[in-house]
Amino acid sequence: MIQVSHLTKMYGPRTAVQDLSFEVKSGEIVGFLGPNGAGKSTTMKVLTGLMPATSGTANVAGFDVFEKPLEVKRNVGYLPENPPVYSEMQVEDYLDFAARLHQIPSAATKAAVAGAIEKTGLGDVRKRLIGNLSKGYRQRVGLAQALLHNPKVLILDEPTVGLDPKQIIEIRQLIKSLGGEHTVILSSHILPEVTATCERIIVINRGKIVAEDTIERLTTRLKKGLIYSMTVRNPQPAAIDSLRRIPGIKAITAEGARVGIEIAPGAEEIRDRVVETAVKAGLGVLEFSAERVSLEDVFLQLTTIENETTTTGA
Numbered sequence: 001m002i003q004v005s006h007l008t009k010m011y012g013p014r015t016a017v018q019d020l021s022f023e024v025k026s027g028e029i030v031g032f033l034g035p036n037g038a039g040k041s042t043t044m045k046v047l048t049g050l051m052p053a054t055s056g057t058a059n060v061a062g063f064d065v066f067e068k069p070l071e072v073k074r075n076v077g078y079l080p081e082n083p084p085v086y087s088e089m090q091v092e093d094y095l096d097f098a099a100r101l102h103q104i105p106s107a108a109t110k111a112a113v114a115g116a117i118e119k120t121g122l123g124d125v126r127k128r129l130i131g132n133l134s135k136g137y138r139q140r141v142g143l144a145q146a147l148l149h150n151p152k153v154l155i156l157d158e159p160t161v162g163l164d165p166k167q168i169i170e171i172r173q174l175i176k177s178l179g180g181e182h183t184v185i186l187s188s189h190i191l192p193e194v195t196a197t198c199e200r201i202i203v204i205n206r207g208k209i210v211a212e213d214t215i216e217r218l219t220t221r222l223k224k225g226l227i228y229s230m231t232v233r234n235p236q237p238a239a240i241d242s243l244r245r246i247p248g249i250k251a252i253t254a255e256g257a258r259v260g261i262e263i264a265p266g267a268e269e270i271r272d273r274v275v276e277t278a279v280k281a282g283l284g285v286l287e288f289s290a291e292r293v294s295l296e297d298v299f300l301q302l303t304t305i306e307n308e309t310t311t312t313g314a
């Protein structure tokens with residue numbers, strides 16, 4: 001549904017996006033994750049046919065965004081980073097107006113507006129002025145506008161930014177419900193956002209893709225080894241040293257009563273031996289548990305390595 005190949009976008013001398021290639025299949029919900037200035041919004045603007053790229057190609061819903069921007073726009077619903085505010089308009093009138101911009105035939109406008117209002121839960125505020133709505137409801141108006149023409153592809157730039165926790169949950173549920181029927185790309189710089197809504201994530205940093213995988217595989221792939229943690233009653237150094245001598249141990253760290261144990265990949269069966277050795281050495285084992293490498297760690301790992309060698313572009 002979306003194919004991006006060697007896409008590069010320069011703003012004057014500054015490279016915002018460099019040699020991006022990725023694909024999104026029909027019905028997928030993909031998260032575009034990266035820190036501020038990574039190039040998320042730039043990529044999205046190119047994909048909606050709003051802005052030309054410097055080089056490379058992008059095909060959305062079967063149309064080349066450079067050759068057929070109008071066709072692309074017809075098949076794409078876009079929630080921009082800063083949705084335009086028509087504060088003097090009523091919700092319903094605005095959506096009516098947006099339907100005309102989307103070139104929905106006038107006979108179908110009413111049903112389209114009603115459908116979008118229903119999907120986004122705007123029924124109660126349809127007659128209110130947009131300017132008087134809360135931020136969350138204004139965001140919903142933006143989403144409703146993106147859904148009006150029932151597009152195949154939805155491109156949502158930071159869809160839950162500025163919302164309260166309850167609204168975030170509601171919008172995430174809405175986005176999730178759109179998968180399958182629609183193909184969705186959403187951007188975010190917050191991890192829980194993508195883990196809650198997306199099946200797959202593309203991590204972008206400094207204009208380049210640094211990782212692309214399912215959330216689960218991304219977490220596992222970056223795990224250096226298996227990390228466990230043990231809480232002990234008597235952390236004497238000699239006893240801790242006896243753990244270091246167990247074959248298959250990569251590293252042992254001791255911090256007060258907490259002993260960190262890193263086991264080489266594939267050597268998990270030595271866990272028994274670790275506990276046994278610890279008991280025999282008189283450490284007094286109170287607790288032994290697996291420590292998961294969170295996606296948060298992965299994200300930081302992926303996006304800070306490069307930051308150290310590049311200047312900030314924001």
Ligand SMILES: Nc1ncnc2c1ncn2[C@@H]1O[C@H](COP(=O)(O)OP(=O)(O)OP(=O)(O)O)[C@@H](O)[C@H]1O
Nearest residue numbers: 011016035036037038039040041042043189313314
């Ligand atoms: N119109 C513009 N003119 C010049 N530089 C720009 C323009 N828009 C974006 N940039 C630069 O391009 C880079 C990527 O910006 P972009 O807005 O795509 O990032 P982003 O990932 O969406 O960030 P954020 O999380 O802050 O929204 C940044 O270095 C930014 O300063």
Ligand SMILES: [Mg+2]
Nearest residue numbers: 040041042081
């Ligand atoms: Mg952005």
